[in-house]
Amino acid sequence: MLVMPAQLVCPRCEQDWVRPYRFKADGTSFLLCTECDSLWWPDEAVAVARAHFLDDVVAARLGVEGNPWSDRVWADVIEPAPDFRR
Numbered sequence: 001m002l003v004m005p006a007q008l009v010c011p012r013c014e015q016d017w018v019r020p021y022r023f024k025a026d027g028t029s030f031l032l033c034t035e036c037d038s039l040w041w042p043d044e045a046v047a048v049a050r051a052h053f054l055d056d057v058v059a060a061r062l063g064v065e066g067n068p069w070s071d072r073v074w075a076d077v078i079e080p081a082p083d084f085r086r
């Protein structure tokens with residue numbers, strides 16, 4: 001059981017909180033900093049060295065090359081999650 005800190009500052013940009021989000025398609029949860037678009041999976045340490053980039057993850061999931069936001073917006077793909085479903 002992973003216990004999430006109530007508020008965790010993004011270690012990469014230190015400008016915003018890391019918040020729980022999920023993919024609308026299948027409910028896969030992750031942590032996201034909406035300031036610098038850093039993404040972490042729930043079983044990963046929230047550290048700079050382990051940060052993924054939201055655009056890369058979304059592009060890979062959707063099978064598109066390059067920028068995945070040319071014909072969609074965040075709300076089409078992801079949404080804030082009240083908690084983790086694992």
Ligand SMILES: [Zn+2]
Pocket residue numbers: 010011012013014015016033034035036037038
């Ligand atoms: Zn950040």
